[in-house]
Amino acid sequence: MGRKPIALRRPRGAAEILSAAVVALALTVLALRAASTMVDALEDLWPFLLVLVLLAGAIGAWRIVRSVRGRRRDEVRLAVLRIMLAELDAMDNRQFEYALRDLLIRDGWVARRVGGGGDQAADVIGDHPTRGRIVVQAKHTRVGGKVGASVMYGVKGTAGPVHRADHAVVVTNGSFTRDAMAWGDLHRVHWVDRDRLLRWAESGAAVHEFLGLSAKLCRARFWRAV
Structure with a gap:
């Protein structure tokens, strides 16, 4: 006891x-x-x-x-910041995404890399005080590789509803098929191919200037309109 x-x-x-x-x-x-x-x-x-x-x-x-x-x-x-195309070509997917993030920051966006499993077609997201939110899907490929229209469909389906973006952009160090470019132009999914990437990364042109990204719209109205 x-x-x-x-x-x-x-x-x-x-x-x-x-x-x-x-x-x-x-x-x-x-x-x-x-x-x-x-x-x-x-x-x-x-x-x-x-x-x-x-x-x-x-x-x-x-x-x-x-x-x-x-x-x-x-x-x-x-x-x-200036990044040569040869440097971008030598990067892996992850490094390419961080490079695009840094380019957005240079252009005045508060950007972060979000790519990875379950990213829902968004590798980089940036916010701008007057232009709203941008979602970037990065497609690093071999020189001469082409990005098809299916990538545009995926970005279109998630940019507004999931990420609440005002602008959607697909960036590659390669090129796009004609169908991809035409579909993107029709549905306001911007595309940056090798030539445009040269202007952005090497020449220092701001992405919102050469893509003509306007001030932010009402997101719901924007995505319904297209």
């Missing part, structure tokens, strides 16, 4: 009260001595503690400065 819990009771009689008072006094004295010892120890250690605090503050400030400088370097780099 387990032990019964110890039951505390109030002291009874003068002797018990006196004993309890002595114990309480002893505990108080011990607590005061411990506090005094701690204070004395802190007085001896305060220069060391001050150094630790200053060091921690300096490390935190250095990290903030490094982060700010890193962002500024990235901004400067992206502002003058």
Whole structure:
């Protein structure tokens, strides 16, 4: 059987009260001595503690400065970003998507890569203060490879309903079939082939300028209209 819990009771009689008072006094004295010892120890250690605090503050400030400088370097780099077609050709699919993201950022879009499993025909999404949201489907292929109309169908089906986009763009380092270009032009799914990619990546033309992307529309009305 387990032990019964110890039951505390109030002291009874003068002797018990006196004993309890002595114990309480002893505990108080011990607590005061411990506090005094701690204070004395802190007085001896305060220069060391001050150094630790200053060091921690300096490390935190250095990290903030490094982060700010890193962002500024990235901004400067992206502002003058140029990517040669040969570099784009040598990339894998993932690198190609990040390159398109960086080009959008250069052009003033707040862009992020979202490509991967279940991306629903969106590899990069960008937002612009006046032009709304753009969805980019990246198709990295061998030089001379062609993108068919089926890709246009997929982008058209998800850009507005799923991603709430104002503009849909398919980008390839290859080319498009005639049917793909014609269908895209008819249904406002923009396309960037190798020649247009040259203007965008190498020459520095802004994507919304050479594609003629207007200010954002009412998305529901836009996608119903086409």
